[in-house]
Amino acid sequence: MNIRRLVAAAIGAAAFALPPAAGAQPIKLGELNSYKVFPAFLEPYRKGMDLALDEVNAAGGVLGRPLEIVSRDDTGNPGDAVRVAEELISREKVALLMGTFASNVGLAVSDLARQRKLPFLAAEPLTDKLVWENGNKYTFRLRASTYMQTAMLVPEAAKLGRKRWAIVYPNYEYGQAATTAFKKQMIALQPGGIEFVEQAVPLGKIDTGPVVQALIDAKPDAIFSSLFGTDLARFVREGQLRGLFKDRPVFNLLGGEPEYLDALKEEAPVGWWVTGYPWYAIDTAEHRRFRDAYQAKFSDYPRLGSVVGYSAVKAAAAAIRKAGSTDAEKLVAAMSGLAFDSPFGRITFRALDHQSTMGAYVGRTAVKDGKGVMVDWRYADGRDYLPSDDTVRRMRP
Amino acid sequence: MTLASFVAQLLNGLAGASALFLVAAGLTLIFGVTRVVNFAHGSLYMLGAYAAWALVQVLGHGPLGFWGSVLLAAAAVAVVGAVIEVLLLKRIYAAPHLLQLTATFGVVLIVRDATLAVWGADDLLGPRAPGFSGAVDVFGSAVPSYELLLLAIGPAVLLLLWRLLTGTRFGMLVRAATENRLLAGALGVDERRLFTTVFAIGAFLAGLAGALQLPREPANLGMDLAIIAEAFVVTVVGGLGSIPGAFLAALLIGVVKALCVSAGTVAFDGFSVDFPKLTLVAEFVVMALVLAVKPQGLLGSVAAMPPTTQVAEQRALVVPPxxxxxxxxxxxxxxxxxxxxxxxxxxxxxxxxxxxxxxxxxxxxxxxxxxxxxxxxxxxxxxxxxxxxxxxxxxxxxxxxxxxxxxxxxxxxxxxxxxxxxxxxxxxxxxxxxxxxxxxxxxxxxxxxxxxxxxxxxxxxxxxxxxxxxxxxxxxxxxxxxxxxxxxxxxxxxxxxxxxxxxxxxxxxxxxxxxxxxxxxxxxxxxxxxxxxxxxxxxxxxxxxxxxxxxxPRSVDALVMVLLGGINALAGPLLGAAAFTWLADTLARATEYWRAVLGGAILVIVLAFPLGIGGALERLWRRAAR
Known part of the structure; x- marks a missing residue:
């Protein structure tokens, strides 16, 4: 970290008019994540953070001080996460906490942030509870939540007018929340008797043969899945073999994220509706700049994790800049309603519930040159897929 | 559920059972002879999948390339297993009960990080098996032909092992050592060589199971922990050391799980049960029921029970502090x-x-x-x-x-x-x-x-x-x-x-x-x-x-702490908890590959202080007092 900081400072000094004042104490961001539990997502995430950090420091840091990320492995376990967060707070004296992946870890750290009165920028956890039922003054969430991403798919699903839906999901918070949100929103949009058949599978341990067979036996008209990672790869292969997807529209939350789609290579499903990240095709100026810088630095293409890590650091820097201080209360005040630029365009942390308006790309899958890609995609802006303000207010404690 | 889909589900369950049996067979063989609770067996299984993936890239997707890769991967894993036995376990057979478990836990940590370092974080999807890439019509349900192949491989391996154990001199020695290790040793059986061989065979089976999994599942870093608990359950339900028992148990668990999935949500009088959700614990419920009725598993015998390790340390008169x-x-x-x-x-x-x-x-x-x-x-x-x-x-x-x-x-x-x-x-x-x-x-x-x-x-x-x-x-x-x-x-x-x-x-x-x-x-x-x-x-x-x-993992942490500290040392838990917590905390901050380093540290402690840190200190204390 020191060498990186030196290099960043050197580049900054050479190229820009405002180098961080010599000897200025860095501002520390306390980052924690489950690097060893979800490496496929989090290694690109770490690279994204590094890129953003370089950019911020090359431009002179914030408040005339260089930015530093103190990163910790939370081992994917809430108890350990709280411990390393305590270390970041009390020993590293970080300005804010950020990161986390799994819902339970995110919620535990969020409650610690409330207890220790320090801002927490939850980068990845998708659980709706983080900003609603369990929301608190100190917690902000970057990614589009489970509810939002489901809402992005539902209009397409409802348009099909199918009566009998099979739902398959990983049996924990994320999958359960996606299923609940899907059923609720479908019933609201498509009146007149929808049936749902459900298969809950243990995370990472899908028993593909029986699950696919059971879904076939249920004779659904369409399928909604929130599987990802290894479970998704197995489900796709087995489902294709057994003909589950024949003549059945399939919707898969997160299915278009390169982290999960790329592993399938030429066996990627065709014609599924997914949320994801078509990095190869997004041609806005801000995304091009991000993608080029990323590829130049790492000789690798960005994944969704890269965008999340990059945007989280940019958000933290913007918050400190706006607050003009690293004081926790001032930071929290600055983050409510904070707008900042990300590779997906300008994003705001809503003052109402601290949910960011970061969206996701919605499209259909296809296979091109032996690789899974998203086609016919559009950017779904997060702000359009949230419940009414009153509903949100009622949910927040 | 129609009869056709019931048959299809039965086949699914049996195919799953076959894959599970291969892992469990190796585990039960190793336990039967060496009494080592090999926590690293899942890691060997994962290595098998990764090795097969890597070999397929070199040898090609043709029949020879694919099946050659599977066998070579299993052989490579067998070598890894033998190395673990010779370098590590051989040194601590005399140590207190279950210390080997701590050692193999160290191996798990090292293998995980090594796999991540070598093959990277992304899931690696392998090819479909040549000749078995399609599906077969069974009473109107499409069943992948590879599942049917697995269905055959399980019993074939069972028969081969059976033949090996009952028809050869080597098998006779293995059975003798399983029944009574001390007596076999006294009769001149070279335990050291036997143990290494058995460990290698067990590792081969784990590697084979991992390699055969490649057409069904991408090689991924979660494979080790995903299988290990289930493999233990199969081993125990079948009766420790009993290979036919492991086969029966795998069948039982595979079929129960498949039926849970296919039953769906069933409404009973006034309440409903979501059977697919039961797959989270189905194998453990089966185990609890079987052990409640048959305390030695389905085919286990009293003789195959592990002898209580009568370490001198344990027998020493305990003096009140x-x-x-x-x-x-x-x-x-x-x-x-x-x-x-x-x-x-x-x-x-x-x-x-x-x-x-x-x-x-x-x-x-x-x-x-x-x-x-x-x-x-x-x-x-x-x-x-x-x-x-x-x-x-x-x-x-x-x-x-x-x-x-x-x-x-x-x-x-x-x-x-x-x-x-x-x-x-x-x-x-x-x-x-x-x-x-x-x-x-x-x-x-x-x-x-x-x-x-x-x-x-x-x-x-x-x-x-x-x-x-x-x-x-x-x-x-x-x-x-x-x-x-x-x-x-x-x-x-x-x-x-x-x-x-x-x-x-x-x-x-x-x-x-x-x-x-x-x-x-x-x-x-x-x-x-x-x-x-x-x-x-x-x-x-x-x-x-x-x-x-x-x-x-919380239970395993506690076990590791107790064994690191010394199972009979008064201050053992305190020392073990302090060492483990402090090491994990410090290493996680010091290095990216902290799990491997932690695993290495555990191995060093286990090899240096077989009686635990507390045991070693007590011995020093006694020597000083004398």
Whole structure:
């Protein structure tokens, strides 16, 4: 970290008019994540953070001080996460906490942030509870939540007018929340008797043969899945073999994220509706700049994790800049309603519930040159897929 | 469900069972002969998949390339297995019971990080098997032909192993060593070579199973832990050391799971059961039921029970700690109480963790060391305590009351589960505790309304007077200090002597009029209660709890702490908890590959101090006193 900081400072000094004042104490961001539990997502995430950090420091840091990320492995376990967060707070004296992946870890750290009165920028956890039922003054969430991403798919699903839906999901918070949100929103949009058949599978341990067979036996008209990672790869292969997807529209939350789609290579499903990240095709100026810088630095293409890590650091820097201080209360005040630029365009942390308006790309899958890609995609802006303000207010404690 | 789909589901279940059997067969073979509870067996399975993937890239996707890769991968894993046995396990066969488990746990950590370093984080999808890439029509359901192939491979391997074990001289020696290792050795069987060979064969089977998984599942970093618990369950349900038993058990579990999935949500009179959700614990429920009826598994025999390792250390007359030890304990307590004046806030957080885990480990040590009842599911009582306290807080109880309820919740669980567990012994007992722990875990995981489901419960903070970190630290020190002293006192009271008598010689103990089972049940309940105290303290130190509090890794951590510290050393749990927690915390910050380094550190400790850190210190102490 020191060498990186030196290099960043050197580049900054050479190229820009405002180098961080010599000897200025860095501002520390306390980052924690489950690097060893979800490496496929989090290694690109770490690279994204590094890129953003370089950019911020090359431009002179914030408040005339260089930015530093103190990163910790939370081992994917809430108890350990709280411990390393305590270390970041009390020993590293970080300005804010950020990161986390799994819902339970995110919620535990969020409650610690409330207890220790320090801002927490939850980068990845998708659980709706983080900003609603369990929301608190100190917690902000970057990614589009489970509810939002489901809402992005539902209009397409409802348009099909199918009566009998099979739902398959990983049996924990994320999958359960996606299923609940899907059923609720479908019933609201498509009146007149929808049936749902459900298969809950243990995370990472899908028993593909029986699950696919059971879904076939249920004779659904369409399928909604929130599987990802290894479970998704197995489900796709087995489902294709057994003909589950024949003549059945399939919707898969997160299915278009390169982290999960790329592993399938030429066996990627065709014609599924997914949320994801078509990095190869997004041609806005801000995304091009991000993608080029990323590829130049790492000789690798960005994944969704890269965008999340990059945007989280940019958000933290913007918050400190706006607050003009690293004081926790001032930071929290600055983050409510904070707008900042990300590779997906300008994003705001809503003052109402601290949910960011970061969206996701919605499209259909296809296979091109032996690789899974998203086609016919559009950017779904997060702000359009949230419940009414009153509903949100009622949910927040 | 139509008959056709029932048949298809049956086939699915059987194919899954075949894959599972290959892993379990290796595990049971290794255990039968060497008595090593090989925690690294899942890692060998994962290595098999990765090796096959890498080989296929070189040898091509043709029939020769694919099947050649599968066999070569299995052979490579066999070599890895042999190396682990020769370099590591061979050195610690004489060490106390289950120390090998700690060593293989170190191997698990190293293999995971090595795999990540070599093959990277992304899932690696392998090719479909040439010749078996399509599906076959079975009564109108499309069944992948590869599943049918697996269906055949399982029994074929069973027959081959059967042939090897019954028809060859080598097999005869293996069976002899499984029945009675000491006697086989006395008759001139070269144990060392036999052990290495058996370990290599077991590893070969694990590697083969992993390689054969490639057409069904991309090689990924979660494979090791995904399979290991299930493989253990199959081994135990079938009867330790029995290969046909493992086959039967795999069939039973595979079919039960497939039927759970296919049953869907079934409405009974007034309530409905979501059967697919049961797959979370189906194998553990099956294990609990089988062990309740057949304490040695389906085909296990009494003779195949592990002999209680009569390490000299265990048999040594236990002297109650004298005045010097008591004074040393008090001095350590006083010294520790000064920590807030020396260290920073984080030192207090870490020290609170160490204290809580020391108490948790001590409660396990009481059961394992003094009671001779190893537990693989001790987290259940830790978690029951934590959940008991947290649920009480959520219903408006003040912290003080919630902390008192924590041990009671754990006690209730320990009384019920203990009643069943003390009827078994050895690894069977340990696995039954694991089954109960997993059942409790799955309830906590699923019962959203009460336990918060997979998210757990948040907002469990101490009352205002304990909110400062130093106040909570002193509180934890007082409670854990008192509890540790109480455990040490119980272990050296007449009750403790009776418990040890039951451990070392149940027959003689019975003859002396000791009700061994009742004593063990009481010990079980005591251990559970103290673990519950630790769990309650844990919940309030973290502010939240989730099902991880009672998951398998938590139980494994406790086992590792006890064995690192020394299973019979008075200060063992404290030293083990301190070493493990401090190492994990420091290494995680120092290096990216901290898991591998932690695994390496565990191996060094295990090899250098087979009696644990505490055991080594006690020996030094005794030598100095002489």
């Amino acid at each position: 004298g005045r010097n030890a008591a004074l040393a304990g008090l001095a350590a307590l006083a010294l520790t109480a000064l920590l807030p004046f020396a260290g920073d806030d984080y030192a207090l957080v870490l020290a609170t963790d160490v204290l809580v885990f020391a108490l948790f480990a001590a409660s396990l040590q009481f059961m394992m060391g003094t009671g001779g009842m190893a537990s693989f599911g001790h987290a259940a009582y830790f978690g029951l305590g934590a959940y008991g306290a947290a649920i009480a807080v959520k219903h408006g109880a003040p912290m003080e009351l919630a902390l008192c309820l924590a041990p009671l919740a754990a006690l209730a669980g320990a009384l019920v589960f203990g009643w069943f567990c003390v009827r078994l012994s050895g690894v069977y007992l340990a696995m039954l505790t694991l089954a109960f722990a997993q059942i409790v875990w799955s309830v906590a995981f699923q019962w959203d309304a009460v336990t918060g489901g997979s998210n757990g419960l948040v907002g469990i903070w101490p009352a205002a007077w304990l909110a400062p970190r130093r106040a909570y630290f002193w509180f934890a020190l007082a409670v854990c200090g008192a509890a540790l002293a109480a455990l040490a006192w119980i272990a050296r009271s007449p009750f403790g002597y009776a418990l040890r008598a039951g451990r070392d010689s149940p027959l003689r103990a019975e003859a002396l009029g000791i009700d061994v089972r009742a004593i063990q049940w009481t010990a079980f309940a005591i251990a559970g209660t103290f673990a519950g105290v630790a769990g309650g303290l844990f919940a309030f130190s973290k502010g939240s709890i989730s099902p991880e509090t009672l998951a398998i």
